[in-house]
Amino acid sequence: MLLLLKGCRVFDGVCDDVADNQSIYIEDGIIREVGERVAASAAATVIDVGGRFVMPGLIDAHFHAYGVEVNPALIDRIPPVVLGIRAKAILEATLARGFTTVRDAAGADYALASALKTGLIHGPRLFYAGMALSQTGGHGDLRSPDHHDICACAYCGALSMVVDGVDEVRRAVREQLRRGAHQIKLFVSGGVLSPSDPIWMNQFADDEIRVAVAEAATRRCYVMAHAHTNEAAIRCVINGVRSVEHATMLEADGVAAIVAAGAYAVPTLAIIDAIQDMGPKLGLSQVMADKTREVAGHALTSLDRLRGAGANIGFGTDLLGSLMDRQTREFSLRREVCSPLEILRQATSVNAALLQMAGKLGTIAPDAFADLLVIEGDPLADIAVLGDTSSIRLILQDGRIRKNTLDA
Known part of the structure; x- marks a missing residue:
């Protein structure tokens, strides 16, 4: 499955800062590219997350x-x-x-x-x-x-x-x-x-x-x-x-x-x-x-x-x-x-x-597994946001959509 997430405010699991207006291109369950401009297949399903907070699973x-x-x-x-x-x-x-x-x-x-x-x-x-x-x-x-x-x-x-x-x-x-x-x-x-x-x-x-x-x-x-x-x-x-x-x-x-x-x-x-x-x-x-x-x-x-x-x-x-x-x-x-x-x-x-999985899990970066969350709110400002499952608008695991309420 080919996916392109755009309009992402990305916390990559490592860096102090978040990066705005990012796109994440996913192919066969793997993150292939992250950046303001990415080379994605025309066949990719596009999901606009609307500037929401995106983080690793x-x-x-x-x-x-x-x-x-x-x-x-x-x-x-x-x-x-x-x-x-x-x-x-x-x-x-x-x-x-x-x-x-x-x-x-x-x-x-x-x-x-x-x-x-x-x-x-x-x-x-x-x-x-x-x-x-x-x-x-x-x-x-x-x-x-x-x-x-x-x-x-x-x-x-x-x-x-x-x-x-x-x-x-x-x-x-x-x-x-x-x-x-x-x-x-x-x-x-x-x-x-x-x-x-x-x-x-x-x-x-x-x-x-x-x-x-x-x-x-x-x-x-x-x-x-x-x-x-x-x-x-x-x-x-x-x-x-x-x-x-x-x-x-x-x-x-x-x-x-x-x-x-x-x-x-x-x-x-x-x-x-x-x-x-x-x-x-x-x-x-x-x-x-x-x-x-x-x-x-x-x-x-x-x-x-x-x-x-x-x-x-x-x-x-x-x-x-x-x-x-x-x-x-x-x-x-x-x-x-x-x-x-x-x-x-x-x-x-x-x-x-x-878990001996650095670079594969717990990060948003090329070659990592596409385990991603799209959050309504900012956990870096208020970690309690993660206590409300309704704030998790999109769950990806291995590039598969497990939950999507972005259109709700």
């Missing part, structure tokens, strides 16, 4: 396509076919919010990616980790403390599986990579929505982390690691982890370690805010509520420290179940610390670099 770097319940332990009880149908609804709603790419942090698989690629689901481009890996009693071990198996090492749920020791980690990583995983996910600290691990708990030994990193490197991919605490973040980056998820309770030395390693931190404020806001309505345990309060008191301070140190800050939300519709609230929450320009970069070009 958004990227959510901490997403859960199969996260259909707020309490992840409940997801294990859902039949796979039903889980897939519910994931379809989640992905289609996510695309409608302007997220043309997501990086899944636990559970998404080849089947879901194939359904997206073949058009059975019209949703975001999917980078998946397969099953997230947890040690016994770690954040991904969703058995309650009173759950007794004949074999204590047998847990494998819908989102995560238990592995212990270097050999088990190695085998599990290789298996996820065989199944097409784009990155590997480890749990390296305690977490909120798990039944038996305190936030401060260190998880996986250093040699277990290192072997996961080494095996991922054989496929030229990387490890993303759940890590709330400062100690966990330091352990991650000194052992080669590329992406520190949540990064909620960082001190100066943890931030410095992330910066020195050239690693990425992906704060997820939206899930913390949602759990605090919804409280008892979610049916979560008192232990989970207490752990949420513990991390909430540090999250903005950690983000401010990362920003001040010049760290690579990605954009993620980590939402689950009925909370998914709060995805764009992450923009407003970050506004407490970051400028609109910084937030837009985090959700576009920075996340693209994190």
